[in-house]
Structures are given as C-alpha cells and as structure tokens.
Amino acid sequence: MVPQFARGHRLHQDKARKRWVILAPERVFEPDEIAVEVLLLVDGVRTVDQIVDTLAEKFAAPREAIKVDVAAMLADLHDRQVLAG
Amino acid sequence: MTTQIMTGSLPDTSPPPPVGLLAELTHRCPLRCPYCSNPLALAEQAAELTTADWARVFQEAADLGVLQLHLSGGEPAARHDLVALVRHAAQAGLYTNLITSGVMLDAARITELAEAGLDHVQLSVQDSEPNSADRIAGFPGGHARKLAFARLVTSAGLPFTLNAVVHRQNLDRLDEIVALALELGAKRLEVAHVQYYGWALLNRDHLLPTRAQLDTASDLVAHAQTLHRGRLTIDYVVPDYYATEPKPCMGGWGRQVMVVNPAGRVLPCHAAESLPGLVFDTVRDHSLAHIWTYSEAFLAYRGVAWMRGACQGCPKAEQDWGGCRCQAFALTGDANVTDPACRLSPDHHLLDVAVQRATAPIGNFTYRERAGTKKARG
Numbered sequence: 001m002v003p004q005f006a007r008g009h010r011l012h013q014d015k016a017r018k019r020w021v022i023l024a025p026e027r028v029f030e031p032d033e034i035a036v037e038v039l040l041l042v043d044g045v046r047t048v049d050q051i052v053d054t055l056a057e058k059f060a061a062p063r064e065a066i067k068v069d070v071a072a073m074l075a076d077l078h079d080r081q082v083l084a085g
Numbered sequence: 086m087t088t089q090i091m092t093g094s095l096p097d098t099s100p101p102p103p104v105g106l107l108a109e110l111t112h113r114c115p116l117r118c119p120y121c122s123n124p125l126a127l128a129e130q131a132a133e134l135t136t137a138d139w140a141r142v143f144q145e146a147a148d149l150g151v152l153q154l155h156l157s158g159g160e161p162a163a164r165h166d167l168v169a170l171v172r173h174a175a176q177a178g179l180y181t182n183l184i185t186s187g188v189m190l191d192a193a194r195i196t197e198l199a200e201a202g203l204d205h206v207q208l209s210v211q212d213s214e215p216n217s218a219d220r221i222a223g224f225p226g227g228h229a230r231k232l233a234f235a236r237l238v239t240s241a242g243l244p245f246t247l248n249a250v251v252h253r254q255n256l257d258r259l260d261e262i263v264a265l266a267l268e269l270g271a272k273r274l275e276v277a278h279v280q281y282y283g284w285a286l287l288n289r290d291h292l293l294p295t296r297a298q299l300d301t302a303s304d305l306v307a308h309a310q311t312l313h314r315g316r317l318t319i320d321y322v323v324p325d326y327y328a329t330e331p332k333p334c335m336g337g338w339g340r341q342v343m344v345v346n347p348a349g350r351v352l353p354c355h356a357a358e359s360l361p362g363l364v365f366d367t368v369r370d371h372s373l374a375h376i377w378t379y380s381e382a383f384l385a386y387r388g389v390a391w392m393r394g395a396c397q398g399c400p401k402a403e404q405d406w407g408g409c410r411c412q413a414f415a416l417t418g419d420a421n422v423t424d425p426a427c428r429l430s431p432d433h434h435l436l437d438v439a440v441q442r443a444t445a446p447i448g449n450f451t452y453r454e455r456a457g458t459k460k461a462r463g
C-alpha cells in the first residue's frame with residue numbers, strides 16, 4: 001500500500017513556531033513527533049513497508065513494533081481524511 | 086457616540102503570530118447578496134492594491150507565521166491577475182483557499198489556478214432552489230453557473246467546501262442544501278447563519294430566522310452530521326441572536342487573523358471598519374509584522390485590558406474574548422461593551438426585540454450596490 005496525502009492536505013514546516021503542521025481545508029493539525037517522522041516519508045511513492053524499513057533503521061528499533069505504530073497512525077490520519085487512497 | 090480607544094504604552098513584546106490572512110482582493114462582485122459582508126462603502130477599483138503589492142504582502146504574511154491565506158472579495162475572480170496572485174501565495178508557502186461565488190471562472194482558468202498551486206475552493210450558494218437562489222443573489226442565472234463551476238472544480242481534482250449562508254428565506258430547505266453538497270461532491274459543508282452588520286443589518290427584518298425554523302435546522306444538522314460522517318463534514322454554529330454565549334469572534338481580536346482590504350488597510354476583522362474611531366494602518370506604509378504588533382486598531386481590543394462591566398474579571402474572558410465588537414456596536418452603539426449575545430450582558434434582551442420585529446414579508450431586500458448604481462429591487 002502506498003499512502004499519500006489527500007488533495008488539499010499537506011505537511012508544512014511552520015518556521016515561526018518551530019514545529020510541523022498539517023494544513024487542511026479550514027484546519028491546521030499539529031501532528032506529534034512520531035507522526036511527523038512518518039509523514040515526512042509519505043510522498044505517494046514509498047510503500048508502507050518501505051516507510052517502516054526506513055524508520056526501523058533510523059531509530060534502530062524492532063521492525064514489528066514500528067509496523068504496528070505506523071499502521072495505527074496511518075489509519076487514524078485516513079479516518080480524518082488527511083490521507084487518501 | 087465616540088468610541089474610547091485603549092491608550093497607553095506600546096507593547097514591549099510581540100503577540101503570538103497570526104495563523105490566517107483574509108485577503109479581500111476586490112470589492113467588485115457581479116452578485117448583490119443582501120447580507121454581503123463587505124462594508125456599505127465599497128472600495129473603488131482604482132484604489133485596489135497591485136499584483137506586486139499583494140505578492141509582497143503574501144511573502145510578509147508567510148514570514149510572520151501566517152499558514153493559511155483566504156483569497157476573498159467581493160469576487161476574487163474579478164481580478165484579472167488572480168492566477169498570478171495564487172502563484173505568488175503558493176511560492177511564499179501559504180496554503181491558499183479561494184472563496185468564490187463561482188460565476189466568473191471557466192474551465193481554463195480553474196485549471197490554471199490548480200496548476201498555480203491553489204489548495205482548496207470554497208463555493209458559496211444562496212439556496213438549493215434555483216429561482217430563490219438567484220433572487221437572493223440578485224443575479225439571474227447565477228445558481229446554474231455555480232453548479233457548473235462546482236463540477237469543474239471537482240474534475241480539476243481540487244477539494245471544495247460548499248458554503249451556504251442561511252436565514253429565514255432558505256432555512257426550510259436545509260435538507261436540500263445538504264443533498265446538494267453531497268451531489269456536488271463537496272467534502273465539507275459550512276452552514277453559516279447570517280451575521281448582522283453592514284448590509285445584513287439593513288436587511289435584518291427579512292433575514293432573521295424564527296425560533297421554530299432554527300430548532301428544526303439544528304436537529305437536521307445533528308442528524309446529517311452522523312449520517313454522512315466520513316463523507317461530508319458539516320460545520321454549523323448556532324446564530325448569535327439565539328445564543329446565550331458569545332462566540333470568540335475571529336478567535337479573539339488580534340489573536341489569529343489579519344484582514345487586508347482591497348485598498349490595503351489592515352483590519353482585525355472584516356467588519357472592523359464599521360466601528361467608529363479606529364485608525365487602520367495600510368500595507369502601503371508598514372509591514373504586516375509592524376501592523377500586527379503596533380497598529381492602534383489591533384491594540385484596541387487585543388487581550389482583556391479593554392474589558393469593562395460583565396466581562397471584566399469573568400472566568401470566560403480568555404475563552405470568548407468578550408464576543409464580537411462589531412455586534413456590540415451594531416446593537417448598542419458602544420463597541421466597548423459585552424457582546425449582547427452573552428446572557429450576562431445587560432443588553433441581551435435586544436436580541437429578542439430584534440427577533441420579534443423580524444416579520445417583514447419576503448422580498449424588498451436592500452441589495453448590496455455601490456453608491457450611485459441603484460438597480461431595481463427584487
């Protein structure tokens with residue numbers, strides 16, 4: 001599965017407030033640090049498995065644990081219509 | 086009536102930056118909605134900011150910390166440089182939302198806007214029933230053009246919100262309005278009750294809904310929100326005239342949003358020019374950052390220091406910020422008092438009085454027009 005942002009939604013570096021935000025129609029979400037790490041890898045090309053691999057390597061963490069977290073987070077963002085597909 | 090403006094020393098620290106900028110690109114619009122949020126004195130085309138002015142303003146806004154830009158009017162598409170403006174805004178990194186009546190944009194221009202980086206479209210409709218919609222807008226054939234526009238927006242892949250301004254003359258068709266939003270493929274529906282200042286105040290007796298209409302509508306929205314969850318998000322707020330608690334207007338004066346009007350004057354709220362005695366700075370003279378921090382108009386009601394009466398020391402003061410200044414002034418003639426929408430306001434009864442007076446027959450709107458261009462009434 002290849003996650004991607006729904007049209008009208010994107011990750012944005014909010015320099016003035018030193019944080020990342022998700023810009024959406026009439027809304028601004030503030031993702032937590034882990035969500036930011038995942039969303040930085042959501043580019044409409046990488047698969048979920050590739051995202052998990054990258055994060056497992058970056059944080060030297062067990063792949064299975066990361067996979068569970070990533071799946072839950074993607075499902076949540078999907079429910080909020082931030083991600084499509 | 087004079088308005089007493091808070092005086093005293095200038096702030097020594099900057100307030101947190103604004104998240105939104107509402108850019109009123111022009112007051113020109115082919116429609117004539119009797120509740121238009123533009124001021125009674127509409128800005129002339131000759132006074133409008135240039136493309137280069139706006140490009141600079143957008144960059145300043147992004148640098149200041151603005152995240153979302155709302156391109157509004159009037160009808161923003163009345164500006165021939167709209168595509169260029171969207172491109173400048175997107176290059177500055179702003180999330181761009183086009184607030185439009187949809188009657189001036191064809192397929193080619195919509196495609197250009199999408200390519201220029203437009204993020205989202207908000208389309209306004211006046212009703213679900215075409216004849217009524219056209220009568221309210223004072224623009225024959227407008228509704229059909231809006232529907233065609235919505236389909237073009239969807240096929241260009243742009244997400245859009247349908248915005249329906251509701252009042253006594255269309256609230257009974259709210260179920261059809263919800264159905265229209267679904268049929269057109271809108272992701273969001275904003276059911277916005279008219280707010281009564283400017284043109285709407287002139288037409289208040291024709292527009293205020295009845296209590297029975299309002300209760301039916303509120304139930305209907307609650308039901309539709311559940312029924313269409315995940316498919317259509319419905320935003321709805323109880324109108325002030327039936328509220329017991331005021332809304333935090335604009336998220337608090339000078340806390341979240343800046344408005345730049347067509348001539349470049351910077352306002353804390355789009356209706357702020359209705360308040361007497363406020364002095365507004367312009368982007369021709371100062372940067373947005375300077376205006377946000379130091380403009381007298383932004384300082385006047387920022388925070389809680391200006392509060393008197395019921396608001397002073399109220400535990401809700403930093404939640405609703407005393408409600409709406411423009412509404413306080415429109416109803417009482419004093420912009421410094423508690424918003425009458427609050428049940429603690431000594432003027433709260435004025436809302437009931439207005440509701441009881443609002444029994445004018447359908448028709449006889451005072452349509453929005455530029456002074457000196459009076460057209461037939463509908």
Ligand code: SF4
Nearest residue numbers: 114116118121159186
């Ligand atoms: S409210 Fe109506 S008249 Fe006013 S700008 Fe919007 S579409 Fe035009």
Ligand code: SF4
Nearest residue numbers: 395396399401402427
């Ligand atoms: S008295 Fe003022 S601060 Fe308190 S709830 Fe009413 S409007 Fe808000």
